[in-house]
Amino acid sequence: MIDLIARAAALDSADPLAGYREQFLAPDDFDVVSYLDGNSLGRPLIATAALMERFIREQWAGRLIRGWTDSWMEWPIQLGDRLGSVALGAAAGQVVIGDSTTVLIYKLARAAVSVDGRRNRVVLDTDNFPTDRYVLEGIAAERDLELVWIETDPVTGIHPGQVAEVVDERTALVLFSHVAYRSGWLADVAEINRIAHAAGALTMWDLCHSVGSVPIELDNWGVDLAVGCTYKYLNGGPGAPAFAYLREGLQDTLRQPIQGWMGHRASFEMGPGYEPAPGSRALLSGTPAILAMVPLHANLDMLAAAGIEAVRAKSLLLTAYALDLADEWLTPFGVEVVSPRDPGRRGGHVTLRRDGFEALLDPLWAEGVIPDYRRPDGLRIGPAPLSTSFGEVYRGLSTLRDLLAK
Template identity: 80%
Template sequence: MTDELLARAVALDEADPLAPFRERFLPAPIVSYLDGNSLGRPLKATAELMDDFVRDQWGGRLIRGWTDGWLEWPLTLGDRLGELALGAAAGQIVVADSTTVLLYKLARAAVDARPGRRKVVLDTDNFPTDRYVLEGIAAERGLTLTWITADPDTGIHPEQVADAVDEDTALVLFSHVAYRSGWLADVPEINRIAHEAGALTLWDLCHSAGSVPVRLDDWGVDLAVGCSYKYLNGGPGAPAFAYLRHELQDSLRQPIQGWMGHRAAFEMGHGHEPAPGIRALLSGTPPILAMVPMHANLDMLAEAGIEAVRTKSLLLTGFVLDLADEWLAPLDVEVASPRDPARRGGHVTLRRPGFEQLLEPLWESGVIPDYRRPDGLRIGPAPLSTSFAEVYQGLELLRDHAGKHR
């Protein structure tokens, strides 16, 4: 069977229309990088753009660079990201801040836009930042958090949301792709349920953007946030993005009123007057240097196409499942992710007590997965930078180490 699996990996790589994109990434001294769902690899073009920006744009233009277009990057990059990956028409996405800060901005604005409603609905297994931010807002605004107990092996279900929301619900917050299991939520149906109750919806797209096609406008999403350092390869600490539906932009007011979100930032006047449209979500000076990689990454995504990325992602994660069933199940390793491709995001979680002890020997062997407590290894192959042979080699070494550490 091992020979058959290897032959399958070779055949899949030979038939892969996205295979040439692997050559666009900087080489790394590793055997198998399986953590693209946590930090994407850098592009060769990114290194070139960064050097050009520092030497020519920043070094050459200096302060004049702001009027050369830098001030518009949060909006122009947001529009392009919305077109290529998020299904959002222009004028609804801004690139700025971190995911945590943008979550705070949007969630505070949302609950304030539903005065008299005292409930916020969220799930127990969402990423810690999402939960922590909402706990803080609830304390600030005197709100009640209604917790849905989500199965860590799956995720949030519409039926659970229907049981939790009512006429007192201001906001619901969930992740499109669950960070632990990779469960793909039914966004349109959950939105429908929340909207029937009069609540707003806020979605975390951190594990979706650049991996799973998103249809924010078509799905009726109200607000969304996400990061650019995972499948979008923006680099450590790359800026996040926020989506605010057109129809809500005149009524929602974010709480961090900085000069860049002002109607006329350079007037330096008294009193805050929000800028029209999505620009009002800005606060301080945009992180221009950190936005440079997005230009290269969005160029690559435009060429590859998000649907092709998703097709390969499902093939990669399906191959992970096959390898896990053949090699790891006999070693008491369980799959803690959806097997149904319609409900599976871009990564697969494998679980066995004591898996944390495998991280160091795996890293020493050149295999880099991700780990999430209490006992889950996340296998996150990035479709544009990961080959099927690389997945095969990584899981083969995982099998060897798992056998030694039973």
């Protein structure tokens, strides 16, 4: 086998995206020697720091309330359209930047289950992210709906055949994650949509662990509804606002339940009664988090320049290298890979499983290695393609190996 550190050097030397690492704020400074949690919180860009300062000094301080009529009112739609074009495969007028992921899941799912009163079932899987499950449990109690649970293996994720077995004329909505948060399983969105639509159901996808890392084609795949966050691979920062996608053909049918002034047909008219704005703007409720949207301008510029296909290509190389390191170094210590080895079914992160991993978190952090941990025993390795080098993956997993050896 080729020397693993030499292989990392060769991969970094041949990496067409290597230069983008220099656009991040101090990627090799501070106390971090290996950041492997880009699938939970992305690093900040140098350009983001400059944009934030300029926004505060010029737009906020300089324009004050006039900023709303200058441009801020349109940011949720303009940035939504840009995100749709750069990363979601969505034509203009279908994506908005809005609330948190949780709130947007509630808005869209609550609207979807209210379309047809004859349909009272919602299909979801047992291993989806907790928020998705919790929100749907709440909506089911609120609307007296039946939840249909698909038992999913964390290693293999949701399969079209499992969906085909449970959807029927009573199904209102199916909700799954494009990339499973625990294992990194990449679902077959187009085929699952086809199956659900054949039964007359609407489809909704959680894109939190795929946007900015995996190519997405919402329009071509026939997705009805989608939600995702912007603080992982899109580097929007802690608590950055999420986004919602509502297919154009449904915009006159679905009505989200949190009716606020910003989603009104004429926000500043402030008259009696609620009249929804046309198109995706009706998904908005309260005042948009303008300051929190500033980083997206820089991050979407970067992703557009790099290209999502190139990002995906590097992501697959990074995760394949992590798998090779795990096989060579970690399996002798009882570590099990619980992510797809098939690159066509693997998202942007790899999960390793071993009893007692939680006890290694503090020692890893003390050594400057930051992976992610998911109970009960999963260590997630999430290299972000634009900010992570192969050498960084080598440093992180070699430190993990050394700690296991102790």
